[in-house]
Amino acid sequence: PIIKAWRSAILHCIANPTDVAHEQAFQYFEDGLLVVEDGHISALGDAQTLLPSLSPDIDVEHHSNALIIPGFIDTHIHYPQSDMIASYGVQLLDWLNTYTFPEERKFADKDYASQVAKRFLEELLRNGTTTALVFGTVHKASVEAFFEAAEAQDLRMICGKVMMDRHAPDYLTDTPESSYQDSKALIENWHEKGRLHYAVTPRFAPTSSSEQLAQAGKLLSEFDNLYLHTHLSENLKECEWVQALFPDSSHYLDVYDQHQLLSERSVFAHGIHLCDQEYQRLSETGSAIAFCPTSNLFLGSGLFNLEKAELHKVNVGMGTDVGGGTSFSMFSTLNEAYKVIQMQGQNLDPMKSFYLATLGGAKALRLEDRVGNLAVGTEADFVILDKAATPLLNTRLARSSSIQDTLFALMILADDRAIKATYAMGQCVHRRD
Numbered sequence: 001p002i003i004k005a006w007r008s009a010i011l012h013c014i015a016n017p018t019d020v021a022h023e024q025a026f027q028y029f030e031d032g033l034l035v036v037e038d039g040h041i042s043a044l045g046d047a048q049t050l051l052p053s054l055s056p057d058i059d060v061e062h063h064s065n066a067l068i069i070p071g072f073i074d075t076h077i078h079y080p081q082s083d084m085i086a087s088y089g090v091q092l093l094d095w096l097n098t099y100t101f102p103e104e105r106k107f108a109d110k111d112y113a114s115q116v117a118k119r120f121l122e123e124l125l126r127n128g129t130t131t132a133l134v135f136g137t138v139h140k141a142s143v144e145a146f147f148e149a150a151e152a153q154d155l156r157m158i159c160g161k162v163m164m165d166r167h168a169p170d171y172l173t174d175t176p177e178s179s180y181q182d183s184k185a186l187i188e189n190w191h192e193k194g195r196l197h198y199a200v201t202p203r204f205a206p207t208s209s210s211e212q213l214a215q216a217g218k219l220l221s222e223f224d225n226l227y228l229h230t231h232l233s234e235n236l237k238e239c240e241w242v243q244a245l246f247p248d249s250s251h252y253l254d255v256y257d258q259h260q261l262l263s264e265r266s267v268f269a270h271g272i273h274l275c276d277q278e279y280q281r282l283s284e285t286g287s288a289i290a291f292c293p294t295s296n297l298f299l300g301s302g303l304f305n306l307e308k309a310e311l312h313k314v315n316v317g318m319g320t321d322v323g324g325g326t327s328f329s330m331f332s333t334l335n336e337a338y339k340v341i342q343m344q345g346q347n348l349d350p351m352k353s354f355y356l357a358t359l360g361g362a363k364a365l366r367l368e369d370r371v372g373n374l375a376v377g378t379e380a381d382f383v384i385l386d387k388a389a390t391p392l393l394n395t396r397l398a399r400s401s402s403i404q405d406t407l408f409a410l411m412i413l414a415d416d417r418a419i420k421a422t423y424a425m426g427q428c429v430h431r432r433d
């Protein structure tokens, strides 16, 4: 076997800090050792304790003033929107028509899609994100391009073709039948191939007919372990539109529910304007919400109520929602999340933030046995953070008195410069210098 070890401060979550005492929610090794054998973590603990049992010919990489953490998990992002990030001036529905649809049109060209997919993955890895739930476009080839790029680096990634048969330009719509056939072909070729998974991806209720949503439900019933990935209750005008389009539904989520789209592998982006029944249905079905603070602020959508989601025991992960979101960085995303929660008179403590961006995201995606922390037996996807990446970070962290304080300063002050290296299955997939 190929064995390699990393020596550094190491931090990971082992439980949800909302459920257990904080000290039981994470493990922190000030002088830790992470041992990786054939891509999987084979040991984790104090370096002093583990080193004597390690064969002397094993290569140990030592990092000082660093912190090793699990790779971040992004539970909602659009790879085709990478280059239209920071588009000025409007809220969701105008933003889609003005900027998004013309951009997504370009992905009919597979070569173009491949080029963006490669850059997108590079950008994710540069920011320490190793697993993501990703929107493609309506074009089948856009998802092929994405999966090929992810497979080349052996990344654990989830993607799907957008299903969209109305209320969008002709150049960007499919039909219930073609969306079923294209999705099915992608599932047969890519789902559970290596580390890849397929997500059935109706864009959102307004752009799918009831017939198309039924086809999405059919796919979910025909294959095992498929994800369902869509948007839910992001913007008030969108919510009004959904009520008008689906007058027989008792609320927005009910549109998806009536088409059998709610399950343990369903992830709904945003979920800002929800009623109690919607929280309850999400909870009962084991569905998850992707909390996308940079997008919700940028598009003026609203403030996600984390306390309510937790009260109803709804699974929550963090999403960047690029290009509605404004950063690929999970640090920036947590920074904005903190402020969104502050604005509602609630608090987002640093351990919970860290949990949401790692193990919590993995749990939302039902991948917690594989990624999300550094437990023995899981896949070696991790990040080496440089605590001296910038002068401000360096001086601020030097006066930190606890790991909680260090984490908080990181989520407020750090960016891609703090990501010294990123690993997937024990292989280096990004190095800063």
Ligand code: GUN
Pocket (backbone or CB within 6 Å): 078, 092, 096, 100, 203, 204, 231, 234, 295, 321, 324, 325
């Ligand atoms: N709702 C439907 N499509 C989209 C999209 O591309 N981005 C966001 N943020 N919301 C959506």
Ligand code: FE
Pocket (backbone or CB within 6 Å): 076, 077, 078, 231, 269, 321, 324
């Ligand atoms: Fe989105």
